[in-house]
Amino acid sequence: MLLASSDKPIDKNLKDVVNEIEAQSPSLSVLAARQFRYSLRQTPVEVNIKEPRQFNILEEFIIRAAIEFQPPPTEDELASILALDSVFIQTTTANLRSLQTLSATSPITVTPEGRSFYEKGSVPQPPYPVQLNAITDPLGNNITFQFESLNDTIVNLPDLADFINIDHLITDISSLPLEQIQKSIQDSGLELHLPEKGKIVTSCKIVASTQKIWRKISIFVIFDATKEKLRIQIRSGKQILESASNLLEVLHAEGKISLETLCQLSTETINLEREAILKQKNTEIDATLKVLETNKKVGEKIDNNSVKGDNLL
Known part of the structure; x- marks a missing residue:
């Protein structure tokens, strides 16, 4: 029940x-x-976030030189090539090193992260x-x-x-x-x-x-x-x-x-409810099958009567 x-x-x-x-x-x-x-x-x-910005002309030249020159150049060599005061080169390379774009030691070499950013045309900004x-x-x-x-x-x-x-x-x-x-x-x-x-x-x-x-x-x-x-x-x-x-x-x-x-649901109650639900389900299925069977018999009887009527005609 x-x-x-x-x-x-x-x-x-x-x-x-x-x-x-x-x-x-x-x-x-x-x-x-x-x-x-x-x-x-x-x-x-x-959390700290690091995202890129587009590099400037001097940063681009320094990174490109570090990648393409063999052997890698020093700050003084780049300053001589660009006819700039070496202070400008040193300031820029120091900033790029702080961003982990260049390696910490001289000569100037690019880190894997710096190369990845360079390929995208950017350098990382300081984390915020x-x-x-x-x-x-x-x-x-x-x-x-x-x-x-x-x-x-x-x-x-x-x-x-x-x-x-x-x-x-x-x-x-x-x-x-x-x-x-x-x-x-x-x-x-x-x-x-x-x-x-x-x-x-x-x-x-x-x-x-x-x-x-x-x-x-x-x-x-x-x-x-x-x-x-x-x-x-x-x-x-x-x-x-x-x-x-x-x-x-x-x-x-x-x-x-x-x-x-x-x-507050005991195993005994669960089992009793399960049995009652399944029994009710089976009863409903049996009732449905009986209705279908009755409808089938009625249909067959109607079909038989129709055939007899056709034969009489």
């Missing part, structure tokens, strides 16, 4: 969402629904800082970056971390390699790391302590009669959090979380 909706462990604030889920398909039945809070981690960071917030989401198992900071809100709900050990999933920003930070910044849609345009995030450092930001989520335990499978779904409002849902299903399959503890 199916439990009535009022007898299921369903939070009263989630009844409308439950009705929407079950209305999607007659094969879906929500066995439990409960609200929780969980915390994101917000860490203020500062940008303030960002790194948001670590343990359920989504990801790190995103954004300019604005999240606002914390008071959420008076059970803490999901009291039921599931998710704190170990939180990544320490300071331990991440620069390549991963660059990729996360790109994935966040921030146009700060664009290697194809020569715009590079060169470093990242934490500038303030990490803050907990509380968020509300809802967990639904759903039985899919078509696939005969129990599903766990996490939502933020009406948005399904796919990564978080998959994580909980894996943890449940590995026996690392208890639906009885999490949602």
Whole structure:
């Protein structure tokens, strides 16, 4: 016998969402629904950005000479060739060395980075800082970056971390390699790391302590009669959090979380509901087959009568 909706462990604030889920398909039945809070981690960071500018005529000549002259020239030799005071050459080469375009020692040689910029007709500018917030989401198992900071809100709900050990999933920003930070910044849609345009995030450092930001989520335990499978779904409002849902299903399959503890849904209740739902499904299928069979017989009888009528004519 199916439990009535009022007898299921369903939070009263989630009844409308439950009705929407079950209305999607007659094969879906929500066995439990409960609200929780969980915390994101917000860490203020500062990244340094290096991007190019078009080189001037003297910079172009010095870099070109360093690439093409054999052996590479010294500052004094270039000053003699250009009939310039060597101070102009030394000042320019010192600036190019500070930008890692030229090697630190004489004679003048070009670094791999300097050659790459030269091929694009540019030299890098001195790095400049940008303030960002790194948001670590343990359920989504990801790190995103954004300019604005999240606002914390008071959420008076059970803490999901009291039921599931998710704190170990939180990544320490300071331990991440620069390549991963660059990729996360790109994935966040921030146009700060664009290697194809020569715009590079060169470093990242934490500038303030990490803050907990509380968020509300809802967990639904759903039985899919078509696939005969129990599903766990996490939502933020009406948005399904796919990564978080998959994580909980894996943890449940590995026996690392208890639906009885999490949602007051015992294994016995789940099994009874599963059997009742499948029995109801089979009953509905049998009823449909009987209707189809009856319609088939009626159709055959009509066809036979039509044939007899044709013969009489």
